[in-house]
Amino acid sequence: MSILKALVVSVIAAAICTAAEPIDPKDYKQPVRVACVGDSITQGAGTKGRSYPSQLQKLLGDKWEVGNFGVSGRTLLRKGDFPYWNEKAYQNALAFKPDVVIIMLGTNDTKPQNWAHEAEFVPDYRDLVKSFLDLETKPKVFICRPCPVIAKGNFKITEENIQKQIPRIDALAKEMKLGVIDMHAALEDKPGLLPDRVHPNAEGAGEMAKAAYKELTGKRAPRIKDDE
Numbered sequence: 001m002s003i004l005k006a007l008v009v010s011v012i013a014a015a016i017c018t019a020a021e022p023i024d025p026k027d028y029k030q031p032v033r034v035a036c037v038g039d040s041i042t043q044g045a046g047t048k049g050r051s052y053p054s055q056l057q058k059l060l061g062d063k064w065e066v067g068n069f070g071v072s073g074r075t076l077l078r079k080g081d082f083p084y085w086n087e088k089a090y091q092n093a094l095a096f097k098p099d100v101v102i103i104m105l106g107t108n109d110t111k112p113q114n115w116a117h118e119a120e121f122v123p124d125y126r127d128l129v130k131s132f133l134d135l136e137t138k139p140k141v142f143i144c145r146p147c148p149v150i151a152k153g154n155f156k157i158t159e160e161n162i163q164k165q166i167p168r169i170d171a172l173a174k175e176m177k178l179g180v181i182d183m184h185a186a187l188e189d190k191p192g193l194l195p196d197r198v199h200p201n202a203e204g205a206g207e208m209a210k211a212a213y214k215e216l217t218g219k220r221a222p223r224i225k226d227d228e
Contacts, residue, residue, distance in 0.1 A: 020179030022218030035098035042070025055209035076105035104144035110161035142179035
């Protein structure tokens with residue numbers, strides 16, 4: 001059993017391995033602009049003003065500029081009930097002229113009325129990524145494994161469908177040579193940090209920020225004063 005477990009871990013590691021290289025602010029004339037695209041988890045619901053993008057900004061420091069373009073309830077799917085595509089935040093994220101883009105969508109897509117269109121999940125994700133890759137800034141794009149959903153979930157959001165999304169996200173990252181940030185692993189053994197079973201609290205958002213920091217910089221995240 002231990003050998004089987006080791007093989008599974010190895011396969012997972014290979015699946016999320018990407019060509020993304022650490023980003024060095026010295027390679028940029030201005031602060032590195034990071035656009036965080038997503039839903040309520042990115043926006044910061046339940047974090048009391050300490051969203052993961054705001055905590056990521058503190059970790060990265062003044063040589064980086066992190067923009068939060070999260071909108072509550074939004075879907076990646078164009079045929080979802082509230083598509084991110086239709087939001088001003090999406091246009092603002094493009095206009096931000098990012099050097100780096102972090103996309104974390106999919107949680108609201110797990111709702112039954114949205115996952116009915118699951119066949120379009122990857123094509124829509126590919127198109128969203130391409131819309132950023134086509135910018136004149138040619139940003140590095142990171143896509144995220146969504147946060148875990150605890151037990152039976154809430155708001156009709158399910159872990160079952162998150163698990164269906166993850167291999168598709170990994171495959172898309174490999175296909176398009178994107179970075180992957182594993183927000184699922186950052187929180188899967190910390191259910192207490194998701195008090196409503198879906199949204200991380202401030203401490204949970206801190207774990208997400210640390211995961212993003214590590215993928216962007218290749219370094220372990222430092223401690224910050226309000227980390228506790």
